[in-house]
Amino acid sequence: MGEFFLRKPHVGRRTLFRHVASAVGGYMLSPLDRAAKAAAGGRANYCVFIMMSGGPSHTDTFDLKEGSWLPASFAPTSYDSVRWSQGLMPKIAEQLGAVALVRSIKSKALVHQLSQSWIQIGRNPVASTASIAPHIGSVVARELAPLDTDKTLPPFVALNAASDMPGNGYLPPANAPFVVNPGGGGLGNTSHRDGIPAFDRRYDLLMKLDAEERVLNELGTGTREMAQFNTAARMLMYNSRVDQAFTFAADERTRYGNTAFGNACIAARNLLRAKMGARFIQISVGGWDNHSAIYTTLNPANANSVGRQFDTALGTFLADLKADGLLDQTLVVAMGEFGRTIGALNTQAGRDHYLQQAALFAGAGIQGPKAIGKTDAQGGATVETGWSRDRDVRAEDIEATIYDALGIDYTKSDPDTPIGRSFEYVPKTDPIEYAPIREIWG
Secondary structure (H helix, E strand, O other), X not given: OOOEEEEOOOOOOEEEOOHHHHHOOOOOOOHHHHHXXXXXXXXXXXXXXXXXXXXXXXXXXXXXXXXXXXXXXXXXXXXXXXXEEOOOOHHHXXXXXXXXXXXXXXXXXXXXXXXXXXXXXXXXXXXXXXXXXXXXXXXXXXXXXXXXXXXXXXXXXXXXXXXXXXXXXXXXXXXXXXXXXXXXXXXXXXXOOOOHHXXXXXXXXXXXXXXXXXXXXXXXXXXXXXHHHHHHHHHHOOOHHHHHHOEOOHHHHHHOOOOHHHHHHHHHHHHHHXXXXXXXXXXXXXXXXXXXXXXXXXXXXXXXXXXXXXXXXXXXXXXXXXXXXXXXXXEEEEEOOOEEXXXXXXXXXXXXXXOEEEEEEEEOOOOOOEEEOEEOOOOOOEEEOOOOOOOXXXXXXXXXXXXXXXXXXXXXXXXXXXXXXOEEOOOOOOOOOOOOOHHHHO
């Protein structure tokens, strides 16, 4: 509980970050075109991305379909033109005024790890540049400076992250995700076993050794990065504000559902309130791989089912951000790697992998409830795309939407990479021209 990590420069590598205590123990656009395309963005200061690992059933969640298969307890209810499961997700229903549901999304693969990576790096994980591709959050960390003078926390924070979560790719370690598994008892690992005086002596010695090493190595990259690593770690130690952001009382945990996902949502809320440098927060939540007994997992009558736990935490999170005045500054995105088979259940009373899927977008000035795109009666295929490109939405379009909402030029290319090829923030070499889904905002 409270254990945290900082990603190394290579994708998939992670190092236990016990901070200083352990250290001493396709198409080319002109600049005017790019500026014009980026001009409509910048609606949000923060992004909270919720990775629903396992592939949630789109027709039981964000693209609700009604048929003989759907339990009556789902209680489908109309909110303006949007049909929503009032029974399964009543708390999110209360926040639909700030929600847009994108229902014309289609995944490009039906393999969990491959598709999860695809969403998080915004490109095919087996493409030529995938070996250096950073997580979307790392690009945000690179592009956006902290809004306030307080830079205590890294700009990219990942809560309850999976072990194979993509890292910072070719970008510097300062852009890596700061991984925390919050339990409510503080950050953890932020004090020295021998006390502050002993720690300060050893830290001062470390700084002197680092200074000598930098001179001897003529400020080599590795030495600079290690010095930055130690300095960033020191800012987290014996820091009451940091500890407070990861400390929450029993009644708060109860209000958010007393779950790992609920705890992560509390921590995300606290980080946004604290304004200590975090700009992109990812929350990972599993339990959506529902090949069997799906209506046990998504059971409106059971507050401990995955569906109800998700609703309790996310609905409360959105309500708290709204009360704080932070929701309009924050883009919240919730989605999985693909959807689930449609209509009647399989022989195990579950649903299998399916390319069609849907996502929830909230905050950042969205005026809901609204749905972008429309599928057929069973949710099997897109019949109305609902946006300017008039095609299925892809993971790369969602990546472009996040960058655009944060005011980042999604058409940007970086020519300076270890493989000698330009890295495009959103791939431009594919046959498809990817773009933000600005229809979310009307």
